[in-house]
Amino acid sequence: MIQPPKSEAVQPPTGGGTAPSLVVQRVHDLAALEPWIERWDALAERSAPGRPMCSGSWAAAWLETLPAPGPAFEVGLALRGDRLVGAWPFVTKRAWPLHLEPPSDLHTFTGGPVVDPDEVLATVLDALLAGGLAKKAHRTSVLGLVEDDPMHRALAGMRLKRWVPIVRRARFRGARLGTDTPYDVPWRSLSSKSRQRLKLARRRLGEIGALEHHTDEGEAALASLSTFLDLEASTWKGRDTSAIATDEHTKAFYLAWGRRLAARSWLQLNWSTVGGRPVAGELCALFAGTLFMQKITFAEDVARESPGHVRWAETVAWACERDDVHVIDTIGCDDIRLRWGCTPYEYVHVHLVRRGVLPTLLTRWPLALRARLARWRHGDAPTGGMAPPPAEPAE
Numbered sequence: 313m314i315q316p317p318k319s320e321a322v323q324p325p326t327g328g329g330t331a332p333s334l335v336v337q338r339v340h341d342l343a344a345l346e347p348w349i350e351r352w353d354a355l356a357e358r359s360a361p362g363r364p365m366c367s368g369s370w371a372a373a374w375l376e377t378l379p380a381p382g383p384a385f386e387v388g389l390a391l392r393g394d395r396l397v398g399a400w401p402f403v404t405k406r407a408w409p410l411h412l413e414p415p416s417d418l419h420t421f422t423g424g425p426v427v428d429p430d431e432v433l434a435t436v437l438d439a440l441l442a443g444g445l446a447k448k449a450h451r452t453s454v455l456g457l458v459e460d461d462p463m464h465r466a467l468a469g470m471r472l473k474r475w476v477p478i479v480r481r482a483r484f485r486g487a488r489l490g491t492d493t494p495y496d497v498p499w500r501s502l503s504s505k506s507r508q509r510l511k512l513a514r515r516r517l518g519e520i521g522a523l524e525h526h527t528d529e530g531e532a533a534l535a536s537l538s539t540f541l542d543l544e545a546s547t548w549k550g551r552d553t554s555a556i557a558t559d560e561h562t563k564a565f566y567l568a569w570g571r572r573l574a575a576r577s578w579l580q581l582n583w584s585t586v587g588g589r590p591v592a593g594e595l596c597a598l599f600a601g602t603l604f605m606q607k608i609t610f611a612e613d614v615a616r617e618s619p620g621h622v623r624w625a626e627t628v629a630w631a632c633e634r635d636d637v638h639v640i641d642t643i644g645c646d647d648i649r650l651r652w653g654c655t656p657y658e659y660v661h662v663h664l665v666r667r668g669v670l671p672t673l674l675t676r677w678p679l680a681l682r683a684r685l686a687r688w689r690h691g692d693a694p695t696g697g698m699a700p701p702p703a704e705p706a707e
Contacts, residue, residue, distance in 0.1 A: 363424075401423070409674045467664075510621060541557040602637075663679060
């Protein structure tokens with residue numbers, strides 16, 4: 313494992329004259345990074361509205377809960393005078409040849425830089441790669457980009473000074489639903505049979521007990537996070553150990569994640585209750601006008617009454633009434649979302665390999681060979697590293 317050099321606690325500039333030049337600082341520990349998180353978050357909201365996982369708070373939660381001894385990490389911060397114009401976290405994936413990637417796992421599957429939209433993207437990325445990345449690194453990546461993301465389009469056609477981009481499509485999809493419309497628009501996307509089934513599900517749940525729906529936001533959502541974890545652990549996910557609470561590291565991440573997102577008023581929990589008992593919940597992040605559905609769960613004993621589908625319908629209705637919510641991003645994709653008129657999208661990964669003889673022999677050619685083999689095995693959708701958990705059925 314690569315040991316990071318000793319970090320200096322660099323503080324954000326608070327005033328004074330602005331310098332026209334672009335300066336990159338490398339930060340190697342969380343304590344030195346903390347003063348930058350708020351600015352990083354603000355930059356992510358402006359420059360990467362479709363990538364909350366690239367925000368400072370999300371990355372800090374991931375780094376905060378690294379198991380000990382964990383991989384070394386560093387964050388490159390690009391500054392132009394007093395302004396933070398770029399940020400890119402790197403974690404050691406492999407020690408030799410050195411391979412660094414953004415924080416990523418099954419719960420954080422999008423990772424990479426955020427860059428001020430007023431800046432020239434190639435200039436800031438070149439600076440971050442040159443000043444924020446170890447000189448001996450052969451490879452890094454930008455993971456889980458949506459195909460229509462400007463970062464993907466830019467990287468795919470960009471000529472960087474010392475790096476060659478290799479684009480690979482991932483074998484998973486997400487879906488989005490625009491909510492700047494009356495609720496009747498997505499409701500009418502359902503077939504008449506599906507609408508009747510949903511009305512029947514509501515009625516059957518109401519026969520069990522009073523059916524109610526509510527949304528917890530910010531600190532209220534953080535207070536009810538343990539209820540969500542308990543509900544998820546009581547289902548089949550608890551039995552096959554895929555529930556958050558069944559893994560200590562995953563649970564620690566979500567608690568840190570919830571605390572940090574609640575402090576930004578991004579955390580949201582949508583609930584459906586029957587007789588006061590939670591029967592369906594959606595763990596979400598409301599980020600830059602988009603509601604990202606991170607996890608969903610529902611009680612097994614009422615699964616035949618489709619509480620997940622009922623909860624989803626309430627979420628769509630809620631979002632259509634809100635002026636500050638323009639899109640619901642389901643992250644995964646399933647038939648239920650498509651029936652509601654969601655638009656599917658594909659994820660791509662962009663791998664950056666350093667120019668040079670050794671990186672080409674040890675990294676670029678093997679990566680290209682694996683991509684070619686993946687295309688041969690899987691057609692036009694090669695595997696592209698880790699993938700998010702499959703979309704969970706809503707009924």
